[in-house]
Amino acid sequence: MDESRHRPRLGGALHAIVGAVRSFALTGLVALATFGLAFNDGTFAPTDRYAVAIGAWWAILLGGVLGVWPAARVSRAALATGGLLAAFGLLTAASIAWSVDTESAFDEVTRITAYLGAFVLAVVMGTRENVRRLADGVALGIVAIALLALAARLFPGWIDAATPEGVFTGDPRPSWPVGYWNALAVLTGLSLPLLLRTAVASRGPILRGVALAPIPALAALVYLTSSRSGVITAAVAVAAFLALTPQRGRAVRAIAVAGLGAAAATVLLAGNSDIVDAPFTSDDAWGQGRSMAIAIFAICVLAGLVHELVATVRVSVPRPSRRAKVAVAAAAAFVVIAGVVAANPSERFEDFKEPPRELGTVDPEGYTGSHITSTRGSGRWQLWSEAVDQWQESPVLGDGAGSFEAWWARHGDITYFARSAHSLYLEALAETGPLGLLLILGVLGGGIVAARRRLRATEGAEATDVAAIAAVVAGFAVAVALDWTWDLTVLPLVGLFALGLLTGPANGTSAPRARTRYVRVALAVAAAAIIAANALPLVVQTRIGDSREAATRGDTAEALDAAEDARGWQPWAASPYQQIALVHEQVGDTAAARTAIGDAIERDADDWRLWLVAARLEATDGDDERSQASFERALELFPRSTLLNSLEGRPLAP
Secondary structure (H helix, E strand, O other): OOHHHHHHHHHHHHHHHHHHHHHHHHHHHHHHHHHHHHHHHHHOOHHHHHHHHHHHHHHHHHHHHOOOOOOOOOEHHHHHHHHHHHHHHHHHHHHHHOOOOHHHHHHHHHHHHHHHHHHHHHHHHOOOOOHHHHHHHHHHHHHHHHHHHHHHHHOOOOOHHHOOOHHHOOOOOOOOOOOOHHHHHHHHHHOHHHHHHHHHHOOOHHHHHHHHOOHHHHHHHHHHHOOHHHHHHHHHHHHHHHHHOOOHHHHHHHHHHHHHHHHHHHHHHHOOHHHHHOOOOOOOHHHHHHHHHHHHHHHHHHHHHHHHHHHOOOOOOOOOOHHHHHHHHHHHHHHHHHHHHHHOHHHHHHHHHOOOOOOOOOOOOOHHHHHHOOOOOOOHHHHHHHHHHHHHHOOOOOOOOOOHHHHHHHHOOOOOOOOOOOOHHHHHHHHHHHHHHHHHHHHHHHHHHHHHHHHHHOOHHHHHHHHHHHHHHHHHHHHHHHOOHHHOOHHHHHHHHHHHHHHOOOOOOEOOOOHHHHHHHHHHHHHHHHHHHHHHHHHHHHHHHHHHHHHHOOOHHHHHHHHHHHHHHOOOOHHHHHHHHHHHHHOOOHHHHHHHHHHHHHHOOOOHHHHHHHHHHHHHOOOHHHHHHHHHHHHHHOOOOHHHHHHOOOOOOO
16 A cells, blocks of 8 residues: 555644644633633732733743744734824823822823733734634633623522622622623623624534523623623624624524523523522522523523524525615614603603712612613713813823822712723823823724724625624723723723734734834833833732731731832832831831821822821821821812711821
């Protein structure tokens, strides 16, 4: 037998196997990263975000030095979009010069570097061949998180971390592991167009059914969160996918089946009030949760089977005449107008502007269903209005990055504590002026331009890939307009990773190959600078944490040493000086403590907490006149503070 004939065939098979393994490994890596980032409150803590930024940019640096990436020529769209995001970061950095809090402004710079890292990773890792695998990894990671969160919610007490504590004790809305119910719902909604893409474009019947099957369970989770932001994000993402995909007939069938499954799961949940509204107090909640878990699983399996059955049926739809199109459009317009009139938009708008109730209070019965259909703004009108007022005070450059927290504490008219304006666009306007708003709009608008160009140049499954990724970007762009989504690290990482896939390998316009060398050099320089920028506050916050731990166990010498070490690394920041003051206070050295807290106030004069510490130290020293002045300054900076108002007229000295 001539074995030479079989060698090319065997070599080709081996190459295919290796390629498949690489593809699945890439999908798994992205899925694990997405899954992990959702934990620990969505990687919300600054120290966690610094670590993520450093890890991402180390990967970019090493990959560039070793010549691993860019894996494909970098498109002009990616360069333009990434350049706008970098420009927004540079403007944020420049605003340190006029921000009232340099430490918070610098922290906002590091935030943008983390998000830019996700964008750049997507651009340099992706190729036209593996972009689908990267997107599948994101979808798989989100679905795993959502199903775990749903299981923890349907079986109360199964996971201790999923039980709400503190001010949210008894709140029925699931938030674990992301830490915020709206964020959990938004993250879940962003997976829908990616699942629909596989359900529509995959050639394998089993894969099509498996991709669609989780959607009823995801809808059940969004319902339990009672998140209107999540519902809107999901609706926008699905609508964008339907509008952009060329496989619209298949998409309609998939969305119809998924929608019916989602409706069935939601209706069943609505009929089980104990698990929906009283999961931690009702004796029947566990039994209802177990029954609902079985029912939702059955609905998911049935939805996958029905979708595959419907997907194999070819339906010939006659093309409507021009007169029929006009008639349908007129009927649709009439229905929309009638719906708007019936909804009484002026009354709904007044409801939206109503101040919210106290944080953490929920109705004892029917909260989930009533809240998700409510038009109340939950304080967003007040937050958005103050962001506009802040911009009007500084209409050219804004007040500087990180300044909204202090502005809100001083000027807000409800008792909510807030660091963010609950809208990226209005916060960018308030803190960095019209230029900052234009830059961030340009970043997300780059995705729209890239999607339009790519859709003109492709067709079939590849165009459906582009449509799904563009739909994720569209959903994310809406989500950051409605909530403090920009501050919840996992969500911007997912949104900007999708934007990188859209403007990078999924985009048809590429730069000349020679430019790749310059891209690698630029990435190496930027990566080194960004790693250093994130390592600095990481060291500082770690040392402050060490100081607090040492102070708690009574080792004040170690506590002071760690706090002074933090000050040495970041002398312009207020937090190290505040910690030094607290340690000196603990050992009874009020003179040194007053000096340190004064240094902290010099670096952040609008932080009411620093003035309160100063007032306490001055009272301990017997300097009642200065103590009263410092306390009045703290109250002026946060006049609605329950704590400060409760202390007014009472002695501050321990």
